[in-house]
Amino acid sequence: MSAVIEEHHDDHHDHKPTGIGRWLFSTNHKDIGTMYLWFSFTMLFIGGALALVIRAELFQPGLQFVEPEFFNQLTTLHGLIMVFGVIMPAFVGLANWMVPMMIGAPDMALPRMTNWSFWLLPGAFGILISSLIMSILGMGSAPNFGWTFYAPLSTTYGPDSTDFFIFSVHMMGISSIMGAINIIATIMNMRAPGLTYMKMPIFVWTWFITAYLLIAVMPVLAGAVTMMLTDRNFGTSFFDAAGGGDPVLFQHVFWFFGHPEVYIMILPAFGIISQVVPTFSRKKIFGYSSMVYATSSIAFLSFIVWAHHMFTTGMPVATELFFMYATMLIAVPTGVKVFNWVSTMWKGSLTFETPMLFAVGFIFMFSIGGFTGLMLSIVPADFQYHDTYFVVAHFHYVLVTGALYAIYSAVYFWLPKWTGNMYDEKLGKIHFWVSTISVNVLFFPMHFVGLAGMPRRIPDYNMQFAEFNQMATIGAFVFGFSQLILLWNVVKTIRGRSTVKATDQVWEGAEGLEWTIPSPAPFHSFTTPPTVK
Amino acid sequence: MAAKPNNEQAANRKVIGKLLLAVVAMFGFGFALVPLYDVFCAVTGLNGKTGSQVADFKNMQLDDSRTIKVEFLASLNEQMPWEFRALQDSIIVNPGQPAKVDFIAKNKTGKDMIGQAIPSVSPGIAASYFQKTECFCFTEQLLKAGEEKVMPVLFIVDPSISEDVREITLSYTFFIKPGTEEAGSRVKTSSVSKTSANHTN
Numbered sequence: 177m178s179a180v181i182e183e184h185h186d187d188h189h190d191h192k193p194t195g196i197g198r199w200l201f202s203t204n205h206k207d208i209g210t211m212y213l214w215f216s217f218t219m220l221f222i223g224g225a226l227a228l229v230i231r232a233e234l235f236q237p238g239l240q241f242v243e244p245e246f247f248n249q250l251t252t253l254h255g256l257i258m259v260f261g262v263i264m265p266a267f268v269g270l271a272n273w274m275v276p277m278m279i280g281a282p283d284m285a286l287p288r289m290t291n292w293s294f295w296l297l298p299g300a301f302g303i304l305i306s307s308l309i310m311s312i313l314g315m316g317s318a319p320n321f322g323w324t325f326y327a328p329l330s331t332t333y334g335p336d337s338t339d340f341f342i343f344s345v346h347m348m349g350i351s352s353i354m355g356a357i358n359i360i361a362t363i364m365n366m367r368a369p370g371l372t373y374m375k376m377p378i379f380v381w382t383w384f385i386t387a388y389l390l391i392a393v394m395p396v397l398a399g400a401v402t403m404m405l406t407d408r409n410f411g412t413s414f415f416d417a418a419g420g421g422d423p424v425l426f427q428h429v430f431w432f433f434g435h436p437e438v439y440i441m442i443l444p445a446f447g448i449i450s451q452v453v454p455t456f457s458r459k460k461i462f463g464y465s466s467m468v469y470a471t472s473s474i475a476f477l478s479f480i481v482w483a484h485h486m487f488t489t490g491m492p493v494a495t496e497l498f499f500m501y502a503t504m505l506i507a508v509p510t511g512v513k514v515f516n517w518v519s520t521m522w523k524g525s526l527t528f529e530t531p532m533l534f535a536v537g538f539i540f541m542f543s544i545g546g547f548t549g550l551m552l553s554i555v556p557a558d559f560q561y562h563d564t565y566f567v568v569a570h571f572h573y574v575l576v577t578g579a580l581y582a583i584y585s586a587v588y589f590w591l592p593k594w595t596g597n598m599y600d601e602k603l604g605k606i607h608f609w610v611s612t613i614s615v616n617v618l619f620f621p622m623h624f625v626g627l628a629g630m631p632r633r634i635p636d637y638n639m640q641f642a643e644f645n646q647m648a649t650i651g652a653f654v655f656g657f658s659q660l661i662l663l664w665n666v667v668k669t670i671r672g673r674s675t676v677k678a679t680d681q682v683w684e685g686a687e688g689l690e691w692t693i694p695s696p697a698p699f700h701s702f703t704t705p706p707t708v709k
Numbered sequence: 710m711a712a713k714p715n716n717e718q719a720a721n722r723k724v725i726g727k728l729l730l731a732v733v734a735m736f737g738f739g740f741a742l743v744p745l746y747d748v749f750c751a752v753t754g755l756n757g758k759t760g761s762q763v764a765d766f767k768n769m770q771l772d773d774s775r776t777i778k779v780e781f782l783a784s785l786n787e788q789m790p791w792e793f794r795a796l797q798d799s800i801i802v803n804p805g806q807p808a809k810v811d812f813i814a815k816n817k818t819g820k821d822m823i824g825q826a827i828p829s830v831s832p833g834i835a836a837s838y839f840q841k842t843e844c845f846c847f848t849e850q851l852l853k854a855g856e857e858k859v860m861p862v863l864f865i866v867d868p869s870i871s872e873d874v875r876e877i878t879l880s881y882t883f884f885i886k887p888g889t890e891e892a893g894s895r896v897k898t899s900s901v902s903k904t905s906a907n908h909t910n
Contacts, residue, residue, distance in 0.1 A: 285721050353732055361724040365717055395732050399739020414743060417827045417884065425746050429739060490833050 192699050200295075203287030205272045206697060208294050210594070212269025213587070215297060217663070219261035220580075222305065224656050226254040231618075231652035234645050237637050246311070247635035248320035253308050255323025256341075259441070260348050261301050263575065266583045267444040268293075268355045271383045274590065275359060277690040277697060278377045280368025280706045285361035293354035300347035307337035322633060324434070327415035327426035331407045338408065342401045349394045356390035359383055368689065370708035374468070377688050378461065381468050382447030385475045389436045389443070392479075397433040400426065424489050431482035439478040441575065443471060445542075445582030446513055449535050451688075452585050453517050456532035457524025458685035463516040470509035470516075477506045487558045496555045503553035507546065514543055529683070530604030534585035537612050538578060545573030548623065563633075566626025572619045577612075584611075584662065591669055592678035596696030599669040603661055610658040617651030771805040772868040775875075779866070782880035783812055790818050791852070793883050796859075804868035812845065812860045814883065816852035823886040824850050831878045838870035839877060849886055 192198060202208055230250050233241050242250065272290060276283055284290045304319075311318040317335035319325070330338055363384050367376070376384075403414040403426075413419025415426045446467075454461045461467065483491065483499045491499075517539050528536070548570040552558055561567060584607075592598050621644035626632075630641045637645065669675055678695040689708070693701045779802060781795035792815040802808045816822055826846040830836040841847075845860035852858060866877065 285717075286725070357725055357728045357732075360728060361721050364724055365720045391728055391731050392735055395734075395736035396739040396742075399736050399742075403740070403743075417882065419884075420827075422746070422750075425743060428746060429742050432739075432742065492834065 201291065203283070203291050204699065205276050205284045205287070205290060206594075206699065208290045209269045209271075209273030211294055212265050212272060212297075215294075216262050216266035216269060216583075217666075219257050219265070219301065220659065223254050223257035223262055224659065226250050226257070228652060228656050230254065231649040233635050234637070235649040236646070237639055237642055239636060242635065244635050245317065245320065248322075248633070249308060249311055249318040251633050252319045252322055252325075253304070256304060256319075257301070258575070259323060259437075260345075261297075263441045263579045263583070264352065265297060267383075267386070267441070267579075268352070270379075270444065270448070270583070270586050270590075271355075271359055273594070274690060275362055275380055275383060276366070277693065277701060278380050278688055279363065279366060279371055280689045280702050280708065281362060281366035282700060282702050282705075284358050285366055286358045289354050289358050293351045293358065296347045296351040296354075300344045300351065303340050303347075304344040307340045310337065324430060325404070326430070327404065327407070327423045331404055331415050331426075334404075334408065339405070342405045345401045346398060349398045352390050352394050356387035356394075359387040360391075363387075368702070368705045368708050374465065375708060377447075378450035378464070378467050378471075379444070379447035382443045382450070382471050385471050386440050386443045389440050389475055389478065393433045393436040393440075396429065397437075400429045400433065403429070424486075427486050427489060428483070431485045432479075434485065435482040436475075436478040438574075439474055441579050442542075443474065445538070445579045446471065448582045448586040448589070449517060449538055450513075452531045452535040452589050453520050453539075455589070455683050455685045455687070456527055456529060456535070457521050459520055459524045460687075461516065462519035462522075463512070466512055467516055470512040473509040474506060477502060477509070481506065484553055484558070487555050488562045500553055500555045504550060507550055510546055514539060514546075525685075529588075530599070530601060530608055531585045531589035533605065533608040534581050534588065537608065538581040538585065541573055541577035541581070541612075541616075545570055545575075545578055548573065561626065563631055564626040565622040565630045565632055568632050569619050569622035569626055572622070576619070577615055584608075587662075587666070589683075590690075591666065592682045593690060593695050593697055595670050595672060596678055596694075597669050597672035598676040598678050598682075599665050600675060603665045603668075607658060607661040607665065610661065611655060614651045614654035614658060618648050618655050619651070621645070621647045621651075769805045769865060770868055771803055773803045773806075775872065776801050776803055777866055777870075777874065778876045779808070779810075779864075780876065780878045781810060781812075782878060784880065784882050786882055786884040789824065789883050789885050791816050791822070791824060791883060793881075802866060804866045804870055807842070807863060807865045809861055809863050812862065812881065813857065814845075814850065814852060814860060815857040816855060819854045821851065821853045824852065824883045825886050826850070826881045826883050829880045829882070831880065832874065835866075835870060835874050835877045838867035838874075839879065840865050840867060846881060 193201070199207060199211060202211070229242065230247065233239075233247060272284065275281075307318040310316060316337060318337050319330070319341045320335060321329035321333075321338075325334075325338075325341070330341075363376070363380060373381075403412070406412040407414050407416055407421075413421040415421045415423050417423065450461055450467060481499055481503045483495065484503045487496055487499075517535075521536075526532070548566065552561055552567065552570060588599060588604055625637075625641045625644045628641065630637050680694055681691045682695060683691075689702075689706060690697075692706065778799055780799040781797065783793045783795045785791060785793050792813075794813055796811040796813060800808060800810060814824070828841070828844070828846045830839045841862060841864045843861060843863040845862065850858070850860070862879075864879075
C-alpha cells in the first residue's frame with residue numbers, strides 16, 4: 177500500500193497535498209510532527225489557563241472566585257491536560273519530526289499509524305475538555321478526583337463524567353502505544369547504512385528507551401481504567417471493599433504505570449539536552465556510552481520504585497526501606513547525566529543562544545527538582561511532606577523547568593531547520609529570562625509553604641501562608657503570559673518576513689544527519705539513505 | 710524511494726507483532742496485579758487484611774506475662790442503612806488467650822437485606838497474628854426487615870506477636886452485598902457530587 181503512494185510521490189517530486197486533506201490524511205512525518213507540536217502548544221494554553229484560575233483563587237486565603245468543588249475539577253483537568261496533552265504529545269511530535277531525519281530515514285516505518293496515533297488525540301481531549309465545558313454550563317461535574325484518580329474517589333464517588341474520562345484515557349493510551357511501536361520500528365529497521373546503535377544521537381536513544389517504557393506501562397494504565405469502568409458500570413469490585421476488593425490496590429496499579437510515566441516525560445528531555453549542550457559547546461558529548469547506559473538504568477529502576485508515592489498508605493518497614501533505597505539509587509544514573517552535561521560544557525567554546533539558555537536552565541533547575549525528589553524519597557521525611565505543596569514544588573520543577581524547558585530548547589534549536597528561517601534571537605532571550613525569573617517566583621515559594629504544612633489540592637489556606645501564595649500567583653501570571661512571547665516568535669519565524677534565512681547547518685557546532693539536509697527540511701528527505709562512517 | 714524493500718516490510722511486521730504481544734501481555738499483567746496483591750497482603754498482613762477463614766490455633770501457648778488491649782470499631786458503609794455496634798469498646802487479653810466479643814446489627818429498613826462485614830486490623834503488623842476462630846464476617850449476613858441479631862466473634866492473639874504491640878484495633882465495616890441494593894440500581898452518583906454540580910455555575 178505504502179509503495180503505491182510513494183511511487184505516486186516519486187512522479188511529482190516534492191509535491192505536497194493541498195488543503196485540509198494534507199493534514200487530515202497526512203502520512204508525512206514532518207506534517208504530523210508539526211500537528212503534534214501545535215496540538216501540544218494549544219493544550220499548554222488551555223492547561224495554563226486552568227492553572228491561572230487556580231492561582232487566582234489561591235491569591236488570598238478564603239474563597240474568592242470558584243467553589244471548592246469546581247477547584248477540584250480545575251486541578252484534575254490541569255494535571256491531566258499538562259501530562260497527557262502537553263508534555264507527551266510534544267515529545268512524540270519532536271520524535272516524529274526528528275527521529276527519521278536523525279537516522280537518515282525517509283519517513284516513519286509505519287506512516288499510516290503515525291496519522292492514526294495523532295488523530296486520536298484531538299478526539300480524546302475533546303471528550304475530556306467537554307466534561308469541563310458541561311460543568312461550567314451546569315450539566316454535572318467534570319472529573320474532580322485529581323489527575324491520579326484514586327479509587328474510591330473515581331469509582332464510588334466519581335461524577336458521571338468519569339466515564340468520559342475513562343474513554344478519553346483509553347484513546348490517549350492507544351495513541352501513545354501506536355506512537356511507541358512506530359518509533360521502535362523506525363529506529364530498528366530504518367537506520368542509514370553504517371549507523372549502528374552506539375552511533376545513534378542520544379535523542380534517538382532516549383526515545384528508543386522511552387518507547388519501550390510506553391509499551392510496558394500504557395497497557396497497565398489501560399487495565400487500571402478498565403477496572404474502574406467495570407467497577408462503576410458492570411458490578412465488579414476490584415477497588416470496592418464490599419466485594420472483597422481494595423482501594424489501595426488501585427494505587428499500586430496506578431503507580432506501577434505512574435512512575436515509569438514520570439520517566440517517559442523526562443528521558444526525551446535528557447535526549448534533547450544531550451543534543452543542544454554539545455552543539456553550543458562545540459564539543460562532542462562527554463561520556464556518550466555512559467549516557468546510554470544511564471538512560472537504560474533509569475528506565476529499569478523506574479519499574480521498582482512505584483510505592484514511594486504511597487509511603488503513607490501503611491506498609492511493612494522492610495518494603496518502605498526497599499522502595500526508599502531503590503528510589504535513591506536513581507540519583508546515581510541521573511547524576512551521571514548531569515555531570516556529563518557539565519563536563520561537555522567544561523572548556524568548550526560556549527555561546528548562549530536561546531536553545532542553550534533553556535538547556536542550561538534545564539540542567540540547573542531540573543537538578544533542584546531532583547534534589548527535592550531525593551528529600552521526598554526519605555520515608556520518615558515523606559510522612560511530613562506527603563500531599564503538601566512541597567510535592568507540588570518538586571514535580572513542577574522537574575516538569576516545567578525540566579520537561580517543558582527541554583521542549584522549548586528543542587523548539588528553538590530545530591525551528592530554523594523546520595522553517596528555514598532564524599527565529600528572533602532577542603525575543604527568544606527575553607522569553608527565556610522572563611520565564612526563568614517568573615517560574616522561580618511561581619514555584620520556589622511552594623517549597624516553603626509545603627514544608628510549613630500547606631496541603632495541596634485545597635482552595636483555602638491558613639493566613640500564615642498568604643505572602644508566599646501571593647508571590648506564587650504573581651509569578652504564575654507573569655510566567656503564563658510570557659509564553660505568548662514564544663507563540664509570537666514561532667509565528668514570526670514561520671512567516672519569515674523579517675528574519676534571517678537559516679543555513680543548512682544552522683548552528684556552527686551542529687553535528688548530525690539532520691543538519692546535512694537543506695533548511696527548511698524538504699517535504700521528503702533522505703529518499704536515498706545517506707551512508708554513515 | 711520506489712517500493713519499499715520487502716525485507717524491510719517483513720522486519721516491520723516482525724517488530725509490530727512482538728510489540729503488540731508485549732502490549733497484550735502488559736495489559737494482562739495489570740490484571741494479574743490483582744491476585745498478586747492479594748497474595749502479597751495475605752503473606753505480609755499488609756493493609757490490615759486479616760483472615761477471612763477459621764484460624765487454626767492448636768499450638769498456641771498462653772503468655773500471661775503481658776497483656777494486649779483489643780479495641781473494637783463497628784462502622785457502616787455510607788450506603789448501608791443498618792445499625793451496627795460492638796457491645797464492648799475494648800477488652801484486655803493475654804496473648805494466646807481465647808476471647809469472645811459480641812456485635813449487634815439491626816436492619817432498620819422494611820426489606821430483607823444481605824450484608825457483608827469486612828474486617829481490618831490495625832496496626833497492619835498485627836494482622837497476621839490476630840486469629841479469628843468464629844466471625845460473622847466469614848459469611849454474608851441475611852437480616853430480615855426490622856431484625857436485630859447478636860453476632861459473636863471469637864479470636865485469639867498469637868503469642869509470637871511482637872512485644873511492641875500493646876494495642877490492637879479490630880474494625881468492621883458493614884457493606885451492602887453488591888447487587889442487592891434497594892431499588893436495584895447502584896447508587897453511583899452520590900449526593901456529594903450531585904450538589905457539586907449545582908454549585909459550579
